[in-house]
Amino acid sequence: MARSLIKVSPKPRRGEVIEIKTLISHEMESGFRHTNTGAAIPRDIITTFVATYNGEEIFAAQLYPAIAANPFITFYTTARESGVLEFRWTGDNGYAATEQVKITVE
Amino acid sequence: MGESGRAKPRAETRREVMRFAGALSFCHLLPAFSVRPAAATPAGLKAAMAMVIGDAKLNVGRVKLEIPPLVENGNTVACAVTVESPMTEKDYVKAIHIFNEKNPQPNVISVKLGPRAGRAAIATRIRLSDSQTVTAVAQMSDGSFWSTSVDVLITLGACLEDPL
Numbered sequence: 001m002a003r004s005l006i007k008v009s010p011k012p013r014r015g016e017v018i019e020i021k022t023l024i025s026h027e028m029e030s031g032f033r034h035t036n037t038g039a040a041i042p043r044d045i046i047t048t049f050v051a052t053y054n055g056e057e058i059f060a061a062q063l064y065p066a067i068a069a070n071p072f073i074t075f076y077t078t079a080r081e082s083g084v085l086e087f088r089w090t091g092d093n094g095y096a097a098t099e100q101v102k103i104t105v106e
Numbered sequence: 107m108g109e110s111g112r113a114k115p116r117a118e119t120r121r122e123v124m125r126f127a128g129a130l131s132f133c134h135l136l137p138a139f140s141v142r143p144a145a146a147t148p149a150g151l152k153a154a155m156a157m158v159i160g161d162a163k164l165n166v167g168r169v170k171l172e173i174p175p176l177v178e179n180g181n182t183v184a185c186a187v188t189v190e191s192p193m194t195e196k197d198y199v200k201a202i203h204i205f206n207e208k209n210p211q212p213n214v215i216s217v218k219l220g221p222r223a224g225r226a227a228i229a230t231r232i233r234l235s236d237s238q239t240v241t242a243v244a245q246m247s248d249g250s251f252w253s254t255s256v257d258v259l260i261t262l263g264a265c266l267e268d269p270l
Contacts (some may be wrong), residue, residue, distance in 0.1 A: 017224030018224075030210075032210045032233055032234070036217060037206055053222070056222075057220075058220065058222050058223065059217070059218070059219065059223065060218040061215055061216065061217045061218070061228075062216040062217075063217060064211055064213040064214055065209075065210070065233070066206060066209050066211060066213065066214040066215075066232050066233050066234075067214065067215060067230060067231070067232060067233065068181060068182040068183070068230075068231040068232055068233050068264075069181070069182070071131055071230070071231075072229075072231050073228065073229070073230050074186075074225055074227075074228060074229035074230070075217070075219075075223065075227070075228050075229075076223050076224050076225040077223055078222050078223070078224040079224055080222075087237065094213050097168070
């Protein structure tokens with residue numbers, strides 16, 4: 001399980017637009033590099049990132065090799081009700097990681 | 107030899123430097139001499155953008171792309187896109203795409219948003235292999251496309267200059 005960091009206001013007011021910062025440790029090998037002997041290093045990246053809010057998709061991203069190592073993505077959502085934010089990263093070689101954050105809307 | 111005598115060769119040195127700098131600036135006009143393999147060409151960029159936009163008209167404006175104009179290391183370049191939109195059920199930003207001109211692949215990221223987002227803004231860190239133009243395109247809920255482009259100078263490129 002890869003290490004990931006999520007930063008989100010834990011107790012937003014109802015209707016408040018909240019910022020969600022996500023970071024996951026991943027090498028994001030672009031597939032365009034070569035070893036000293038000239039052998040191509042195969043691509044190994046995270047290709048998709050999806051965020052859901054109580055099961056409803058609020059954000060989805062398709063990543064390409066031009067995303068830096070340890071993909072960091074910031075986005076926004078409206079805090080409607082208390083619940084669970086779930087983040088899911090999937091990628092090459094069957095890579096999959098999930099992270100959950102609980103928020104309490106006041 | 108006085109002060110003026112010493113000043114002369116220095117002035118010539120500066121002239122040399124300027125001449126060299128001038129020659130360098132022309133290098134950018136000669137993509138045929140590029141040693142980079144499989145770089146995304148402006149044609150590749152056009153094709154990638156056409157995949158997203160289709161036949162629709164690409165307007166300029168409403169999108170703000172924040173990226174440092176001079177970057178030391180192309181391996182991580184902070185990049186933020188903000189789109190002017192009320193983000194209501196009727197009028198919102200559907201998607202944001204970032205493209206580059208000279209990386210091996212023209213796509214950088216494609217993001218899907220909805221009216222729930224509240225604010226049409228994203229931030230991420232990207233790789234840039236060379237000094238180039240970065241373009242952000244926003245797709246609105248009414249089907250229109252808006253874009254902006256920013257020129258970025260890279261001192262040390264990503265991907266290709268650091269073999270293992």
